[in-house]
Amino acid sequence: MTIEIEQPRVGLSKIAVSKTHGEDSPYFAGWKAYDENPYDEFRNPSGVIQMGLAENQVSFDILEEYLEQHAEEASWGKKASGFRENALFQDYHGLQSFRKAMASFMEKIREGRTKFNPDRVVLTAGATAANELLTFILADPGDALLVPTPYYPGFDRDLRWRTGVNIVPIHCDSSNNFQVTPQALEAAYKNAESMNIKVRGVLITNPSNPLGVTIHRSTLEQILDFVTIKNIHLVSDEIYSGSVFSPTEFTSIAEILESRSYKDCERVHIVYSLSKDLGLPGFRVGTIYSYNDRVVTTARRMSSFTLISSQTQQLLGSMLSDEKFTGNYITKNRERLRNRYEKMVGGLRNAGVECLEGNAGLFCWVNLSPLLESQTRESELAVWEAILHRVKLNISPGSSCHCSEPGWFRVCFANMSEKTLEVALKRIQSFMEERKITSG
Amino acid sequence: MGFISSDHNNEQLLSKIATNNGHGENSPYFDGWKAYDSDPYHSAQNPNGVIQMGLAENELCFDLIQKWVANNPKASICTAEGANEFKDIAIYQDYHGLPEFRQGVAKFMGKVRGDRVMFDPDRIVMSGGATGAHEMLAFCLADPGDAFLVPTPYYPGFDRDLRWRTGTQIVPVVCESCTNFKLTKEALETAFQKATEAKIRVKGLLITNPSNPLGTVLDRDTLKTIVRFTNDKNIHLVSDEIYAATVFNKPGFISIAEIIEEETYCNRDLIHIVYSLSKDLGFPGFRVGIVYSYNDQVTLCARKMSSFGLVSTQTQHLIGSLLSDDIFTEKFIAESADRLAKRHEIFTKGLAQVGIGSLESNAGLFFWMDLRRLLKESTIKAEMALWQLIIHEVKLNVSPGSSFHCSEPGWFRVCFANMDDDTVKIALRRIRNFVLQSKGLDQGPAKRQCWQSKLQVSLSFRRLDDFVMAPHMMSPHSPISSPLVRARN
Numbered sequence: 001m002t003i004e005i006e007q008p009r010v011g012l013s014k015i016a017v018s019k020t021h022g023e024d025s026p027y028f029a030g031w032k033a034y035d036e037n038p039y040d041e042f043r044n045p046s047g048v049i050q051m052g053l054a055e056n057q058v059s060f061d062i063l064e065e066y067l068e069q070h071a072e073e074a075s076w077g078k079k080a081s082g083f084r085e086n087a088l089f090q091d092y093h094g095l096q097s098f099r100k101a102m103a104s105f106m107e108k109i110r111e112g113r114t115k116f117n118p119d120r121v122v123l124t125a126g127a128t129a130a131n132e133l134l135t136f137i138l139a140d141p142g143d144a145l146l147v148p149t150p151y152y153p154g155f156d157r158d159l160r161w162r163t164g165v166n167i168v169p170i171h172c173d174s175s176n177n178f179q180v181t182p183q184a185l186e187a188a189y190k191n192a193e194s195m196n197i198k199v200r201g202v203l204i205t206n207p208s209n210p211l212g213v214t215i216h217r218s219t220l221e222q223i224l225d226f227v228t229i230k231n232i233h234l235v236s237d238e239i240y241s242g243s244v245f246s247p248t249e250f251t252s253i254a255e256i257l258e259s260r261s262y263k264d265c266e267r268v269h270i271v272y273s274l275s276k277d278l279g280l281p282g283f284r285v286g287t288i289y290s291y292n293d294r295v296v297t298t299a300r301r302m303s304s305f306t307l308i309s310s311q312t313q314q315l316l317g318s319m320l321s322d323e324k325f326t327g328n329y330i331t332k333n334r335e336r337l338r339n340r341y342e343k344m345v346g347g348l349r350n351a352g353v354e355c356l357e358g359n360a361g362l363f364c365w366v367n368l369s370p371l372l373e374s375q376t377r378e379s380e381l382a383v384w385e386a387i388l389h390r391v392k393l394n395i396s397p398g399s400s401c402h403c404s405e406p407g408w409f410r411v412c413f414a415n416m417s418e419k420t421l422e423v424a425l426k427r428i429q430s431f432m433e434e435r436k437i438t439s440g
Numbered sequence: 441m442g443f444i445s446s447d448h449n450n451e452q453l454l455s456k457i458a459t460n461n462g463h464g465e466n467s468p469y470f471d472g473w474k475a476y477d478s479d480p481y482h483s484a485q486n487p488n489g490v491i492q493m494g495l496a497e498n499e500l501c502f503d504l505i506q507k508w509v510a511n512n513p514k515a516s517i518c519t520a521e522g523a524n525e526f527k528d529i530a531i532y533q534d535y536h537g538l539p540e541f542r543q544g545v546a547k548f549m550g551k552v553r554g555d556r557v558m559f560d561p562d563r564i565v566m567s568g569g570a571t572g573a574h575e576m577l578a579f580c581l582a583d584p585g586d587a588f589l590v591p592t593p594y595y596p597g598f599d600r601d602l603r604w605r606t607g608t609q610i611v612p613v614v615c616e617s618c619t620n621f622k623l624t625k626e627a628l629e630t631a632f633q634k635a636t637e638a639k640i641r642v643k644g645l646l647i648t649n650p651s652n653p654l655g656t657v658l659d660r661d662t663l664k665t666i667v668r669f670t671n672d673k674n675i676h677l678v679s680d681e682i683y684a685a686t687v688f689n690k691p692g693f694i695s696i697a698e699i700i701e702e703e704t705y706c707n708r709d710l711i712h713i714v715y716s717l718s719k720d721l722g723f724p725g726f727r728v729g730i731v732y733s734y735n736d737q738v739t740l741c742a743r744k745m746s747s748f749g750l751v752s753t754q755t756q757h758l759i760g761s762l763l764s765d766d767i768f769t770e771k772f773i774a775e776s777a778d779r780l781a782k783r784h785e786i787f788t789k790g791l792a793q794v795g796i797g798s799l800e801s802n803a804g805l806f807f808w809m810d811l812r813r814l815l816k817e818s819t820i821k822a823e824m825a826l827w828q829l830i831i832h833e834v835k836l837n838v839s840p841g842s843s844f845h846c847s848e849p850g851w852f853r854v855c856f857a858n859m860d861d862d863t864v865k866i867a868l869r870r871i872r873n874f875v876l877q878s879k880g881l882d883q884g885p886a887k888r889q890c891w892q893s894k895l896q897v898s899l900s901f902r903r904l905d906d907f908v909m910a911p912h913m914m915s916p917h918s919p920i921s922s923p924l925v926r927a928r929n
Contacts, residue, residue, distance in 0.1 A: 011643075016580045016741045023744060052739065060527045067523050074516035083509055084502040090569075090724040098769030125568055125727070129748045136605055137458040162579055162605075162745070201456075205489070233453065281533040281752030294454060301463040306568040306574050309752035315518060347542070 020161040021345070022153065023306045026381070031393040039392070040314055041419060044353065047396045052394040054362045055211065055415035056243065056279035058336040059275070066319055073318040087194055089310040090305050094123040098317035105320045106272060108330060111243045114254040116289060123313070125284040127239050127273035131158040131203075133289060134269055137232045137298050139165045139200035144262050145235075146170050146188045146202045148180045150408070167201065169440035173405045174367075177356060178211055180204070180219055185226045190224030201233030203266075207240040207250065210401045211365045212341075212358035214244055217251045224268075233267045244360040245338035254397040257291065265291040267414040272428055274316065277333070278364060283312045293299035299309045335363065337414060342402040344413045345423030351432040352412070366395075369407025371435065380406040390430045393424055442801045443616035462604035464596065467826065470835040471828065481835070483862060491867045494837040496652065496805045497858040498686065498722040500779040501772060505721070508768050515761035517754055529753045536747050538567050540758035542764030545730060549715060551769055552685045557697040559732060565742045567729035568749030568754075570682050570778070570783030574601040574646075576731060576749070577712055580741050581676050582608045582643040588678075589613050589631050589645045591623050593851070595652045611635045614847045616734035619655055620799065621649070621664055626667050645669070645678030650693065652682040653844050653853035654808050655686060663699045671706050678712045686718035688781035700734070702878055708734035717759065719805060726755045780805070783864065790868045794875045798854075801905030805857040809838070814878055823849035834874045836867060861871075876880035 030052055031320070033161040052144035067074055076082035089095065103116035124130040139145060141164030147155060160166055166222060170188040172178040192199045194252055206215040213222070213386040215223075219385075227234045236253040243252040257265045270289040275281035285308055290296050320326055344364055372379040377399045382395040398408035413421055472494055481489035513519035517526045532892055542561035549559045567573035584607025590598060591613040602608055613631040615621040628645070635642045645665060649658045658666070665713060670677040674891065679696040687693040696713060700706050712733040718724035728751050731742045751759075763769060788807055800810040815822040820842045825839040830852075841851035856864065 009569050012737060012741065013580055013581075013583045013643075016738070020742075023743045055531060057527075057531065063530075064523060064526055067518055067522065067526060071518050071520060071523075075516055084499065087502070087505075087723045087725050088497060088499065089719075090727075125748075125752075129568075132748055137455055137493050140457075143455075157744075157747075162748075193508075201646075230454070247471045275533075280530045282530050284750050294458070298454070298458045298463070301465065303602075304568075305572045305605075306749040307727050308726050310754040311758065312752040312754050348874050386466065440469075 008232045009326075015162055017033065018161070020157060022157045025153075025228075025400065027153075027397065027400045029385075029389055030396070033388050034394045037392075038069070039420065039423075040130065041417075044168075045423075046392065048388070048392045048394055049420060049427075050394050050415065051317060051412045051424060052396045053412075054412050055417050056275065056333075056337070056362050057282065057416070058340060058414050059097060059279060059329065059333045062325075062332060063280075063319075066322070066325050070305070070318060070322070074315045077392045081167075087315050088312050089313075090307065092123075092300050092307060092308045094121070094308065095310065095317055098308075098313040098323065099123070100323070101317045101320035104147070104323075106241075106289070108323075108326055109247075109277070110250070110252050110255065111247050114252065116254070119292070120289055120296055122288040122290070122296060122303055124286040124288060124299075125306040125308055127237065127271050127275065127285040128154065128274070128286070129284075129303075130286040130288045131237065132153070132161075132163060133299055133306070134235055134271065134300065134301050135159045135163045135165050137295055139163065140198075141165065142197065143200045144192050146185070146192070146196045146199055148172050148184070148208075150178070150210050150398055150403035151403075152205060153400050155203070155224075156284070158181065163423050165200075166192075166196065166197055168195075169402055169404075170202070171404050174356075177213070178208075178365075179216065179224060182222050184225065185223065188250055189230065193413045198247050199230065199232055201235060203235040203237065204253075205237040205240075207238075207244055207360035208418055209240060209327075209361060210396065210398075211356055211361060212361035212363050213356065213361050214250045215363075220251060220253055220256050224260075225267070227267060228264055231267075235269050237271040238272065239273040239276050240274070240361045242333065243337055245334055246359065247330075247334065249359050254289075257262060263292070266295075267292070271297060279331075280316075283316070284308060285312065285316060326391075340413045340418075343418070343426070344411070344420060347422075348428065351425070352390060352429065352434060352436075353431040355418075356408075363410050363412040364405050366409045366411050368409055369405075372407050375406050377406050383407075384409070387431070391427050393427060444812075457605055462600060463852070464600045464604075467843075468824070472831050472839070473830045475835075476837045478521060479835075481866075483865065483879045487845060488835065490831065490835045490837055491863060492837050492858065493867060494545075494839045494853075495858050496719065496855050497724065498719055498776070498780075498803075498805050499707070499858050500722075500783070502767075503774045503878070504772055505762075508762060508765070512765075515758050517757060523929075529581070529757050532753045533748060533750070535566070535743055537564065538753060538756045538760055539750070540760035540764065542760075544727075544760040545715075547766075548763040548769055549684075549730075549732070551766075552720065553693065553695050553697065557701065559697070563732050563734070563739055565731040565739060566730055566746045566749070566751045567727040569718060569727045570632070570680065570714055571597065571601050572617070572749040573716070573729040573731045574603075574678075574741055575606060575712045576597065576745050577678055577714065577733075577738075577744060578606040578608050579764075580738050581678075582606065585641070587611045587640045588645040589628065589635070589636055589642060589675075591615050591627070593621070593653055593841060595648060595848035596843050596845075598646070605651075605670075608643070609640060612845055615691070617799075617848050617851070621651075621656070623658065623666065625665050625669065628666070632673065642673070642675055645680055646678045646680065647696075648680040648683075649696070650681075650687060650803035652683060653806060653839070653841075654799055655804035655806055656799065657691060657693050657803055659691065660694055660699070661927065663694060663696065664703060664925065667699055667703050667706050670710055674710070675706075676710050678710060678714060678715040682714065682716040682719050683804050684715070684804060685776065685778055685883065687803040688777040690783060691802065693803070709737075710735070712738060721772075726759070727751060728755065728759060753840065761809060765822060772869070773801060776865045780857060786864060787856050787868060789869060791875075794872045795873055795879075797849075806853050806855040807853045809854050810850065811813060811852055812848070814875075815850045818849055820849050825853070826850075830874070834870050836870060893903060 034048045035048045039049040099118040099121045103118040144166040274285040396410040476490045479489045513521040542564040546559040547563040587609040594808045715730040717728040797810045839853040
């Protein structure tokens with residue numbers, strides 16, 4: 001029997017009550033709609049198809065085959081002390097075999113064009129943690145990182161929420177296929193200056209999310225020149241590097257550094273993860289690769305808050321050290337993603353819908369601006385809602401990615417079976433046909 | 441490829457957080473770890489090496505777990521039996537966590553408390569170990585500049601976990617040996633007042649129960665006093681209960697979860713528990729930290745923050761299976777307590793025989809050894825000198841009380857659950873020999889000049905105010921850049 005007592009409101013922190021976690025955004029309506037009515041081929045064929053989740057489900061069979069054949073190495077092996085040693089291992093350096101395997105996997109993705117030193121690999125529980133951690137290290141509260149738009153919405157939380165750091169956008173638009181230009185970089189920098197905000201670095205995503213395109217070599221050179229002149233950092237989030245359809249089309253910032261004999265490289269840091277390329281977001285495997293000794297040391301210390309489970313390090317260390325497996329996986333994965341992309345683009349074209357020409361990633365950057373009543377964010381949201389509730393597809397509106405040009409949408413294609421993709425494309429076709437009829 | 445970094449330039453290029461000492465690793469206590477690293481004991485290969493007694497790890501019951509793992513192949517997605525779940529587990533990234541994981545943890549937490557209380561799986565929030573849990577709660581409950589009251593002696597990692605990236609402060613609540621380090625209302629009030637006078641806003645009190653480093657449990661009266669205090673002051677109460685299943689003797693463990701059922705006046709929005717599987721089960725590598733809050737808003741916020749430190753679903757799956765096996769967990773809890781009790785007795789009795797006392801304790805993976813009478817003088821300097829002696833002459837890495845901010849020199853934390861039975865015998869023999877040799881000698885290591893020259897101790901530590909100002913004192917329980925050193929706890 002408890003008596004109701006009027007309790008004084010107890011305060012939480014400013015961080016706790018802020019909205020910077022980003023979850024109160026209108027885009028959650030999309031997720032809600034999916035959760036309440038998820039598509040299932042047999043049980044709910046008219047449900048909402050999830051096309052807002054950048055997951056890679058096209059290559060699981062290859063992973064499963066590996067596990068079938070290598071159960072022991074992937075687990076604790078026959079050695080009696082295997083489990084114990086693994087369960088006790090909490091060194092923030094991480095299992096050496098795993099770090100070596102990550103470095104070598106990153107090299108393989110870049111076809112050996114650069115080398116990665118395992119001692120510079122710092123482990124974090126996911127790229128989410130890696131990006132936040134780097135921000136804590138490179139910037140003080142109130143400072144800013146410059147980020148090209150459109151960008152992954154999660155950055156608003158990862159770079160800003162607990163760190164108190166700002167994002168100042170580098171505006172890109174369709175006039176040049178959303179590439180970053182020196183003018184845009186300069187404009188963003190000046191914008192920050194005018195607000196009395198100190199810029200500490202530039203964060204690029206290469207290949208880009210949501211564009212699904214790799215950054216040109218020349219653009220990377222320009223960005224590197226820019227950060228060098230301004231004496232700021234460059235973070236290159238390369239978590240989709242293994243999802244480039246053709247390996248020769250990806251240039252990592254590491255290659256640019258190598259071509260410059262690593263001059264002035266201490267300002268460059270790479271973020272990688274296995275969530276997209278290997279399709280293992282649940283395992284929380286992120287890394288920071290920094291050319292700056294101090295950053296490596298500090299990041300390693302900070303990783304105490306977000307280490308990777310040693311059980312998972314053991315599994316993936318064994319998998320990624322198997323060169324035959326990784327070579328086969330990377331090749332097949334690229335092929336399958338390219339096929340999906342082509343299917344997607346082909347289907348959209350049949351429906352009269354154009355996309356940005358992409359060469360990487362798990363999604364297309366689709367141009368629906370012809371459907372907008374006016375080139376405004378409101379119109380874009382209206383189209384989005386129509387697609388969500390009438391076409392029953394959850395796609396991501398460009399405004400959620402801070403795109404300055406309304407009408408663009410990110411549509412994922414790798415998180416579903418081919419059959420489901422076909423269903424989604426049919427729905428888009430029907431929708432577009434209806435609009436043609438109604439608009440006369 | 442070696443990169444020459446111009447340090448000065450680099451200093452300006454990184455944040456204040458990155459360049460301050462909040463990580464706590466620039467401490468003189470690293471001598472202990474260095475000594476162990478460069479000369480680690482091994483029964484066959486290096487019998488005269490340093491024995492590690494500074495690491496609070498639980499290695500006593502792995503045989504039970506290994507047997508369970510071998511008998512339950514489905515719990516591992518790497519086996520033929522479990523592989524069909526691989527895909528679903530691998531793509532699951534929902535920060536709510538696998539239901540079976542949350543249910544397993546909630547059930548286990550209840551069992552550890554004798555099923556006297558139940559835990560709601562929907563309040564289980566994941567974090568990157570207890571390390572991540574503490575930082576996460578600090579981010580949720582306090583703003584930069586705010587403070588948490590923490591009774592001394594306390595786990596040195598709190599200095600980093602509560603303060604480094606959050607900007608919050610720690611105000612110590614001094615507990616004295618004359619009252620067996622009991623946490624008193626007076627001590628709480630004194631600490632609170634000091635903070636208020638210094639214009640520091642206190643947002644909460646953090647207790648560790650069972651205590652690290654003391655190995656004792658809080659009695660019912662003290663717990664009630666604590667709850668009354670925090671409720672009156674309208675501040676949060678965080679109860680770190682990561683050693684809950686290491687209680688091996690009477691009196692039993694009383695959790696804050698039980699107290700709030702009894703003290704119904706208390707505002708539950710103020711109550712939060714930190715848990716982990718690193719100590720009770722011996723799985724520090726798996727990074728299973730838990731925040732359990734009775735405050736809905738905190739639960740929601742912490743869950744969002746947990747994105748920065750989720751538990752690998754591979755591990756969630758294993759743990760969910762393991763902890764849902766009631767027969768196993770009940771047997772484990774009982775057997776583990778039994779083995780810890782035996783270890784504890786071997787050491788404390790063995791030391792008592794040579795006149796070395798320790799604080800009477802019934803929990804934890806360590807005991808709090810009393811070497812006050814071996815000190816040349818009752819100072820931190822003398823404690824450090826004695827400690828250097830123990831490392832270099834006795835070849836044991838134990839942890840000096842000053843690293844735990846203990847107000848009185850001469851106490852040392854000695855871990856006993858991270859070694860096999862043979863090593864236990866050798867460690868005990870070494871301590872006993874050392875003590876017997878020290879009897880009748882001029883106390884103090886006057887002869888040991890070589891160690892003293894290495895001492896770089898900041899002595900600005902003794903007054904209460906200095907606890908707030910001196911972030912440098914850290915235990916050897918922090919990793920250094922040696923590839924051999926393990927992250928401490």
